[in-house]
Amino acid sequence: MAVHGPAKKEFTYVGKRLSNDNALGKVTGTAEYCGDTINERTLHIRLKAGTITHGRILSVDTSEAEKMPGVKAVYHAFNTPDKTYDRGRVAPYENMPFQEKLFDTHIRYMGERVAAVVADTEAHAAKACDAIKVEYETYPAAVTMAEAMAEDAPQLFEKGNIYHTPVMGIGDYDACEGDLITKTESHFGRMSCLCMETHTARARYDRGNKKLTVWTGCQTSFGIRSTLGDFLDMPYSKVRVIKPLMGGSFGCKQETIVEPLAAYAAKDLCADVILTYTREEEMNNNMLKHNLDWQVESKVTKDGIIKGLDARLLMDAGAYTTISESYARTACGKSGKVYRIPNLRVQGTVVNTNTTVNGSFRSWGSSEWLIGCENHMNQVAKELGMDPIEFRLKNVHKPYELEPIHKCTVGDTHFEECLMQGRETFRWEDRKKECAEKNAAQSRYRYGVGMAVGSHTSSFYPYMADMGCCTARINEDGSLILRVAVHDHGCGTVMAMKKIAAEVLEMDLERIDMTEADTDNCRYDYGCYASRTVYVLGSAVKKCCEELLEKARGYAAEMFRTNYSHIRY
Incomplete structure (x- = not known):
């Protein structure tokens, strides 16, 4: 079945294959990213990484580093503010955990920064970092969620390592009945964004007008402005954030990661400074995609109608919680977007571990839900002996049906048409037959086809009102x-x-x-x-x-x- 929409308007520019606005500058090497905006007066920051997985700093000896050529300042937990901020906060009204400091005596993961040097060149700063001596007291570490959830687990924070999201859903899963009960478990591994451009922030403080200007390849300039203003006790009118060209993000540059230290150093020294992560620092101190586990159970009739679904999420936040609580709620909140499920129950658990921090990554909860849900739906179809597309066609929402979590409609969303057009375009039946023939002809390789269906938002709605200004x-x-x-x-x-x-x-x-x-x-x-x-x-x-x-x-x-x-x- 072919699906035909309304006739398309003939546009002059929209829909045409035109060059990226910055293409010429990029291919000729004249385009300026954040790291290209520096001048001869710009100072450079290099970081000293911790060498323990969990523990406490007893002392930091900077005497040798301070004597080295070009060094302007050395920062660590004993000479910087004992004030917290949250790298995941993007608006001043957000209620966030606020667990992180510029430098903390409590070390929560291997490679966490323990000191920084500001010098006239990057080489001088790096050499001075090597001269810093740090004495630690080592604590037991919990590097897996199971270890962090144990009764005798080392606690990363006073409130503990575990947070449970509210139960979401509709109906009564325990009371509903079905002919087939299916249980599945799915695992989603941790991933790094690995952008071509590592995190970079340049900050300049003007002593005359008490103005801080920050250049950073980011996804939320106003969010960074509010975080820096609150952390440095500056009015937002005195903090300017400029977004230059950026070499990729995939979500990780939604967070305020390198900007607080760069801004603090610039204000402290009344100088122009830059902090650029090395590739190793990017892998270790960036926001990674959450590793997580789903346990899903469903009750389905013999003719393929979903009567109920129960899903439990276990999500690893890493060493700092930041947006993980919200992320888990969002992933659970996606559970009613695609399928008509009269009895739905879903809940998430977030766990802090002594590992690199997890956070924003492409799709913000949608792919996390889909890995658990769609694996499960394919298993249900298999146990029913039903084609996975036909099974979904029986259960997907129709346009403007009410989804149960947010009590709003799915809008003008045509899941059935998408499935049918996808089946036709992919040649689903032909390829299933081709795979069966290949499998019958030999036994070394197994051939197959697969499919999944999901949805993702195009604004903040229905979580909050959205708006844009121009x-x-x-x-x-x-x-x-x-x-x-x-x-x-x-x-x-x-x-x-x-x-x-x-x-x-x-x-x-x-x-x-x-x-x-x-x-x-x-x-x-x-x-x-x-x-x-x-x-x-x-x-x-x-x-x-x-x-x-x-x-x-x-x-x-x-x-x-x-x-x-x-x-x-």
């Missing part, structure tokens, strides 16, 4: 200045916004200027995550340019002394 200004020569707080990961978001503006205003792309997020020059925006940028900010650009066009028509009507309705663009 300003557009026409210059005297008719060219356009567009300001919207986008955070391009390197895939062409700036060009996407310019295409939308050019389409509405029927303007040449070359006549549109647009820079990325700058907290002093752009209106407020939450940031680039939840797959919201084109859907939300793109809509803001479209509406802004449409209003600009209407204003221009009004002015033109006044100039030509004619009725507004007579003006055509």
Whole structure:
């Protein structure tokens, strides 16, 4: 069955294969990333990594490091603020754990930073780091969730290692009945974002106007501004965050990781400083994707109708909780998005372990839910002896059906049509037959086909109201200045916004200027995550340019002394 939508409008720019806005600069080496913006006065920060998995710092000897050439400052737990912040906070109203410090005497994972040197060159800073001597007291470590959940487990925080999310769902799973009860377990391993550009932040403090300016390849410039302002006790008006070109993110640059230390050093020294992670530091101190385990049980009728589902999530937060509690709630909250399940119960458990911190990664809960759910659904179909697509067609939501967790509709979402068109395009039945023939002809290899269905958000809704802001200004020569707080990961978001503006205003792309997020020059925006940028900010650009066009028509009507309705663009 072919699925046909409405006839497509013929666009001039949208949908056309045009070069990335920064392509020429990238291929010629003239594009400037954060690390390229430094000058001869910029100081460099290098980090001293801890050498124990769990324990406490007894002393830090910096005497030799302080004597070395070019060294401007040495920081550690005994000479920096005993104040916490949360790397995962993206807005000042968020209720976060606030567990992390610039440097802590309590070491919670191998490689956690224990000291830093600021020097005139990166080489001088690195050499001075090697001269720092740290004395530790070692504690027992819990590097697996099972170890961290044991009765005698070492505690990473006073509140303990374990957090349980509220139970979500609808109906009564225990009371419902089905002909087939299926139980599955699925594991999702930890992964690193491994961006081409490692985390980098440059910070400059102007003593004269008491202004801090930070350049950082990030996903949430306003979120970083609020974190730095609160941590350094500075009004937000005195903290400016500029987002330069960024060499990838995949979610990890949604967090405020390198910026607090760079900003603190810049303010303390009234200087221009930069902190760039090495590849080893990036692997060890970045936010990784959560490793987790799902236990799923379902009750299904013999003709393939889901009567109930019970799912339990166990998620490893790593050494600091940050956004993991919210992440687990979000993953559990996805459970009602695709399937019609009258009796649903789902709960998550988050565990702190003595390992690298886990956090934001692509899809924010959707892929985590799908690995447990879709593995289970395929097993149910197998036990029923039913084609996995046919099984899903019996149970997926229809457009505008109510999903039970957030009590809102799934919107104009056509799961059935997606499944049927996917089956046709993939040649599902033909390939199943081809695989069966190959398997019958030999026994060394096994051939098969598989499928899954899922959904992901394109904004914060229904978790919270979403909004986007844009300003557009026409210059005297008719060219356009567009300001919207986008955070391009390197895939062409700036060009996407310019295409939308050019389409509405029927303007040449070359006549549109647009820079990325700058907290002093752009209106407020939450940031680039939840797959919201084109859907939300793109809509803001479209509406802004449409209003600009209407204003221009009004002015033109006044100039030509004619009725507004007579003006055509």
